[in-house]
Amino acid sequence: MRIATYNVNGINGRLPVLLRWLAEAAPDVVGLQELKTSDDRFPALELEKAGYRAIWHGQKSLNGVAILARGLDIVETRRGLPGDPDNSQSRYIEAAIGGMLIGNMYLPNGNPKPGSKFDYKLAWTDRLAAHAATLFAVKAPVVLMGDYNIIPTPSDVYKPERWIDDALFAPEARAQFAALLEAGWVDALAKKHPEKPPYTFWKYWRNSFERDAGMRIDHVLLNRPAARKLKAAGVDRTPRGWDKTSDHAPVWVKLG
Template sequence: MNIATWNVNSLKVRLEQVLNFLVQNDIDVLCLQETKITDDKFPYESFKSLGYKSYWLGQKTFNGVAIVSRYQSTKTSYNLYGNIEEQKRLISVTISSEIGKICVVCVYCPNGQMIDSEKYEYKIKWFDKLADLVKNELLKNDHLIVLGDYNVAPKDDDVYNSEICKDQILTSSTERKSFNKLIQLGLVDAFRLFKQPEKSYSWWDYRRLSFKRNMGFRIDHILLSYSLKEFCKTCKIDKSLRGFEKPSDHAPVIAVISNNLYE
């Protein structure tokens, strides 16, 4: 199973890029963030034409998450504990795969904007609620994947310049503790299961020629329950899409999950 996460920064703008990505990479499950469209505008017919089912939670102009999958969802949940008033940042599906039932949780974690701001406080509280959700899902499911845009660079290796970025938004010790709390519940960072190229990032600001200068952050992650660790064959960032004309500021992260010993 090829599973991926991608903050597309407007699905309306980048629909063709997403459709091409699905086909070219033989993706089975794709989690999208920042779709930025209301539910009635979601292009489910475009995905259906390629053989995908769609599950989405939209919001005009901001946020929005979706999962497109070759597998039918047997259980779909929206937001943290079904809070419909919450910002549209989380959707989960349960699918039956060749490995067994897997709960897939797509997250778009708050950015936080600035240390000590109200939005930063909201971010930390949101992570606390996410940790509660993950803890419960690990108890209920044999397999769990929590993937998306976390807006946290977990370690100094995940930042283009750790000294310049020290204790800034995305890298503060409080944000990193919130991320590590998820890991400590029983998850692993799929990307770090494998030897990776140095200076591997998934997000580059549109400003200051950040992509060309590789001034990036690794803030998009695929976290797996321990039960899936042995089944993860590869995990990579496809930064080629960041070089497209009118790209998202994020690149997709792709993991291969398989019980085939020869893959």
């Protein structure tokens, strides 16, 4: 099974790019982030015509997450994290698909730091860790994927010294990501590319993509049953070079 995560940076504006990628890559399951659309404007019909069932958790102009599946039933198990006192931000959705549990997220950016947005990022990630602990114990394969908005290590960003004051590279956020790995979650890209995992995001300016001046902030984490099935993982750079595309590239894993 081929599973992918893709921050589309506005699903309606980037729909031609998304549909082209779905047709060419043919993933079985996809987690989308930054839909930037209300629930009623989600392009479910267009995706269905492309062969994908979908569940989604939208929010007008901001955030938003969805899970797509090709030829598989989707049973939604959760939307929003447990223990969130303000669940107005659409950042997490979860479903059972093909004998697996798929959690898809758009973690807060957290800038500017310090401030309330950074505090919210850390609190949200703490709630994610608490929920992840319950998911890790599930005997079936569990995949936690999405735009984590965390650069795990200095090797995961071009010129790390430029990101010292950014919330994506903050020691507190990096420590939270490291704690997930210490709890047993497997970082699929790092597992399959131990010397240097590929970047997943490039800013639009200064030919960042052409120079490969990027960063790795989109991650696929696997519990032990899922990690035992891991055959391959990578980044599909091709759509990042298309016209009117997202600043992220799809990250994929193949589970056998």
